[in-house]
Amino acid sequence: MPTKKIPVGAHYGWQDWLAQRVTAIIMVLFSIVIIGFFMIKGGANYGDWKELFRSQLFRILALLFFLSVYYHAWIGIKDVLMDYIKPAGLRISLQVLVLLLLLACSIWSVTIIWGT
């Protein structure tokens, strides 16, 4: 049975490309919400600040923002490492380190948003 031969690449590059843009748009939208909050509230006090994070909707939006940041950062930093760090062993080690740091940040974000 003839199969269609894919001439180049593993075709996973477009996933990073798309994810970089989707996460960017989520971050822009959330930034507008946050800027709006500070424009309306001005110098926020502790009560306002806690009140904002008591809303379940805001918590979910905030986590969505942070996860977007981490995914976006992962793609960006991975590209930077691939461009500048030539020895494969060092590059892969650094990539694993970055990935672990960002996973840790994800867990930390959940504990901050729901725990405090």
Added chain:
Amino acid sequence: MPSPQPVPRQRPKYYDLNLLHLPMPGLVSIFQRITGVVMFLFLIPAVLYVLQCTLGSETGFNSWKAIFSEPIVKLIVLGFVWSYLHHLFAGIRYLLLDIHIGTSLQPARASAKVVLVLGLIGTLLVGVRIW
């Protein structure tokens, strides 16, 4: 008589690594890369730490409010604000380029200039607001 050694042709070398000599789109691009790395290394942990302290207790909130009123801290904040805004505006420029807006030379140079100016104006506005 030995044959003369072939003289390697002298090729012109011109490695212009000075950022100030980059064309505008190149400047926007390298700044986006630098701001991205800086934000990954410093802004992400700083934001999480401050968020944890300010949400944790009223004492934590007030002590960070005091820290943020220090001029030197305000300068650091403005540095991060510029990083964030430049990265954001440069990113929007790339989204427009993705959908084939402004891809020819002159508009690409003009939009790069707009990105640099918007980042600086935005930082200036935040600076006025927090001072």
